[in-house]
Every structure is written in structure tokens, then in C-alpha cells.
Amino acid sequence: MRKLMIAGNWKMNKTYSEGVVLAQGLVDALKGTEVKVDVVVCPPTVDLKGVSEVIDQTSAPFALGAQNVYFEESGAFTGETAPSMLESVGATYCVIGHSERRGYFGETDEDINKKAKALMAHNIVPISCCGEPLEVREAGKHVEFVVDQIKADTEGLEITDPSKYVIAYEPIWAIGTGKTATADDAQEVCGAIRETLAQIFGQETADGIRVLYGGSAKPGNIAELVAKPDVDGALVGGASLKAEDFSQMVIKAGE
Numbered sequence: 001m002r003k004l005m006i007a008g009n010w011k012m013n014k015t016y017s018e019g020v021v022l023a024q025g026l027v028d029a030l031k032g033t034e035v036k037v038d039v040v041v042c043p044p045t046v047d048l049k050g051v052s053e054v055i056d057q058t059s060a061p062f063a064l065g066a067q068n069v070y071f072e073e074s075g076a077f078t079g080e081t082a083p084s085m086l087e088s089v090g091a092t093y094c095v096i097g098h099s100e101r102r103g104y105f106g107e108t109d110e111d112i113n114k115k116a117k118a119l120m121a122h123n124i125v126p127i128s129c130c131g132e133p134l135e136v137r138e139a140g141k142h143v144e145f146v147v148d149q150i151k152a153d154t155e156g157l158e159i160t161d162p163s164k165y166v167i168a169y170e171p172i173w174a175i176g177t178g179k180t181a182t183a184d185d186a187q188e189v190c191g192a193i194r195e196t197l198a199q200i201f202g203q204e205t206a207d208g209i210r211v212l213y214g215g216s217a218k219p220g221n222i223a224e225l226v227a228k229p230d231v232d233g234a235l236v237g238g239a240s241l242k243a244e245d246f247s248q249m250v251i252k253a254g255e
């Protein structure tokens with residue numbers, strides 16, 4: 001049985017001190033609540049240590065994730081962050097392959113595959129993103145497009161514990177636009193992702209890998225999304241920047 005996950009991607013928002021305040025606010029918002037899903041917060045890199053300290057000092061009911069990583073262990077890679085550096089500040093998850101990284105910074109499926117392997121070598125769980133642009137959706141090629149991404153992103157991966165690898169399906173046309181794929185749209189692609197994983201890794205492993213939906217997920221639609229058999233939670237953008245909204249998503253997903 002897959003445990004649902006709600007992961008918050010803060011993107012390039014919140015200074016160090018603001019991040020600490022938001023993390024503490026989430027702790028307070030969830031206080032006294034039985035948290036029934038796995039919860040991850042992914043602040044900007046400079047905020048990781050501060051949020052990590054909040055988690056440690058409060059025994060917070062959420063884990064720490066990063067938004068990006070480089071696949072080398074160390075060296076002359078100015079501006080990059082190694083997996084060991086994330087590990088050293090307590091990050092146990094890391095988003096890779098987000099469409100903003102692919103679109104603005106030219107990241108490829110090959111890059112994302114290398115990042116997944118580097119993270120898993122450090123026991124950090126990748127949250128590997130995939131998703132189609134609007135023109136692919138309108139052409140009816142969205143399932144084929146995403147399946148090809150999954151095949152490339154998982155090439156050569158060894159997954160012995162399926163809880164240690166997460167996929168987030170984010171249709172690019174729905175990210176930050178207010179447009180949301182319907183729950184049926186999400187299920188169509190998430191189901192195809194699971195079928196592809198079964199072909200690659202076998203049905204048992206595929207049945208254990210969580211597939212999240214992302215793209216304007218919010219408190220008002222989370223329950224409908226996670227009711228679908230192959231949607232195992234959400235990667236949340238804007239709504240994760242408000243402790244009250246994000247905590248409501250966590251609570252509603254677990255109901």
C-alpha cells in the first residue's frame with residue numbers, strides 16, 4: 001500500500017529568516033493533527049539549514065527536500081550543490097527535472113537520470129518531474145511524451161525499495177497558471193506512468209512507486225486528485241508558501 005505524499009516546492013521564494021518562519025508556521029498549523037501522509041518541504045538551497053533546524057528542534061511532522069542537485073561529488077562546478085552537501089544539512093528528498101529547470105536552464109533527461117543516480121547513492125529520494133507542454137497536450141500526444149520521459153529518466157536505475165523513488169507528473173500548461181488538469185486527466189497520465197514503470201521494473205516495484213500530481217494543486221482539489229487510484233499525492237507550488245493552505249492540503253489528503 002502506497003502512503004500518500006504532499007510535497008511543497010517553495011521555488012525561488014523566502015529568504016533564510018522567512019523560510020524559518022514559514023517552517024515554524026507549518027509546525028504550528030499541524031500541531032495536534034494526526035498527519036496521515038508523508039510531508040516534504042523543499043525550500044531554496046540557502047534556506048535548507050534553517051528549515052532543517054526547525055525540523056530537528058520541533059520534531060516536525062515533515063521531511064526536508066532540496067529543489068536541485070548536481071550529479072558530481074565535488075569539483076570545479078561553480079554554483080552547484082553536491083548530493084553530500086544536501087545530505088549534510090539533513091535533506092532526505094530532492095526535486096529533479098522540474099519543467100522550470102528543463103525550460104529555463106536546458107536540463108535534459110540525461111542530466112535528470114544522472115542526478116537520480118547520484119541522489120540514490122546518498123540515500124536521498126529523488127522526486128523526478130515529468131510533464132508535457134500545451135502544444136503536445138492539444139495534439140493528443142501527451143501520454144506518449146511523458147512515457148518517453150519516464151523511460152529516459154529511469155534508464156539504468158536500480159530500485160530495490162520503491163518508496164525511495166518518487167515521480168511527479170506536472171503538465172507544464174498547468175503550473176502556476178491556475179489551470180488544473182482534471183482528476184481524470186491526472187489519472188490517465190499517472191496510470192500510464194505506472195504501466196511504464198511495470199514494464200521497466202516489474203509490477204511489484206511499480207505498485208510501490210509513488211506518482212504525484214503537480215500543477216495548481218490546492219486545498220480545493222486535493223481530495224479529488226488523491227481519490228484516483230494512481231495519484232499518490234501532490235507536488236505543490238504556490239499553496240506551499242502559506243502554512244495554512246499547505247497544512248489544509250496535508251489534512252485533506254489524509255482524510
